[in-house]
Amino acid sequence: MRCRFCRTRSVEVFLRMYNLPLCRDHFISFFYKRIRETIEKYKMFGLEDKVVVAVSGGKDSLALALALKDLGYSVIGYFLDLGIPEGSAFARETVIRFGEKFSIPVHVEELRSVFGYSLVQISEIMRRPACSFCGTLKRYYMNRFARSIGADVLCTGHTMFDEATVLFSNVLQWKEEYLFRQLPVLPEEQGLTKKAKPLAFITERETAIYCFFKGIDYLDLPCPLSSGAKSRRVKLRLLQLEEDSPGTINRFLKGFYSFKKKINFSSFNKEDIQPCRECGYPTTADRFCSVCRMKRKLSENVSRG
Numbered sequence: 001m002r003c004r005f006c007r008t009r010s011v012e013v014f015l016r017m018y019n020l021p022l023c024r025d026h027f028i029s030f031f032y033k034r035i036r037e038t039i040e041k042y043k044m045f046g047l048e049d050k051v052v053v054a055v056s057g058g059k060d061s062l063a064l065a066l067a068l069k070d071l072g073y074s075v076i077g078y079f080l081d082l083g084i085p086e087g088s089a090f091a092r093e094t095v096i097r098f099g100e101k102f103s104i105p106v107h108v109e110e111l112r113s114v115f116g117y118s119l120v121q122i123s124e125i126m127r128r129p130a131c132s133f134c135g136t137l138k139r140y141y142m143n144r145f146a147r148s149i150g151a152d153v154l155c156t157g158h159t160m161f162d163e164a165t166v167l168f169s170n171v172l173q174w175k176e177e178y179l180f181r182q183l184p185v186l187p188e189e190q191g192l193t194k195k196a197k198p199l200a201f202i203t204e205r206e207t208a209i210y211c212f213f214k215g216i217d218y219l220d221l222p223c224p225l226s227s228g229a230k231s232r233r234v235k236l237r238l239l240q241l242e243e244d245s246p247g248t249i250n251r252f253l254k255g256f257y258s259f260k261k262k263i264n265f266s267s268f269n270k271e272d273i274q275p276c277r278e279c280g281y282p283t284t285a286d287r288f289c290s291v292c293r294m295k296r297k298l299s300e301n302v303s304r305g
């Protein structure tokens with residue numbers, strides 16, 4: 001079988017979702033084309049913008065950083081070392097090697113240095129799973145870094161099945177506010193840098209193939225602190241649906257975004273946001289943001305012993 005585009009080279013990838021046999025070069029150009037289309041369709045950013053990509057050491061975020069660089073965008077990687085034993089050190093080495101190999105600047109920060117505690121320490125002191133703090137801290141420090149360098153946009157490597165898993169779970173529970181906020185791009189607002197997910201219509205299989213073709217070494221280990229069994233089960237079910245009928249998840253997600261354009265969400269007025277009195281980060285809470293409140297609780301718990 002020959003590549004659908006050039007009709008001369010042999011096929012290395014078959015994309016069932018598009019019923020498309022591709023050679024290596026045309027897989028890469030088709031991958032780039034869809035990322036560029038997503039960026040343009042959702043007005044995520046332009047070639048003149050400073051783009052921060054949150055890199056974790058996994059295939060999706062590294063693929064995103066290199067794809068954006070190859071597409072001509074000005075990219076800076078950001079890695080937050082959470083201090084996870086048998087996880088963070090490998091991830092950190094991986095992103096540093098990646099940055100050197102592909103000439104992409106990567107800024108590394110340690111949670112313990114900037115916050116005072118590693119994720120494991122927080123989880124132990126607060127006696128709650130690490131995952132319940134992780135997202136809040138990552139968002140806070142990513143945003144803080146993006147603002148410190150005057151970045152125009154902050155990108156994450158969420159892929160189609162990540163997005164569909166969140167959407168499906170929110171629909172199952174009719175979490176209306178979350179549905180209201182789920183979009184591939186969130187505008188800048190009151191101290192929060194604009195956020196974008198340029199891989200929203202790309203699958204993890206595609207990022208893995210892209211990494212293989214481009215020689216990107218990535219970390220392929222689940223986080224040792226993971227407690228996301230439920231979302232993994234939802235994701236596996238969605239993968240099964242896609243397997244049975246290729247293109248289903250793409251249509252599910254795209255259909256949701258175009259449906260959203262037609263509905264009047266005005267009843268979901270934005271909550272009252274104000275700057276945290278301690279650090280200035282936007283918060284809907286009364287005085288302090290969730291990270292400053294977390295810090296206070298930790299020091300209270302530590303001093304109580």
Ligand code: SF4
Nearest residue numbers: 130131134223225226
């Ligand atoms: Fe953080 Fe939990 Fe993800 Fe590990 S699995 S990176 S602790 S959210």
Ligand code: ZN
Nearest residue numbers: 003006023026
């Ligand atoms: Zn080809």
Ligand code: ZN
Nearest residue numbers: 276279289292
């Ligand atoms: Zn604060």
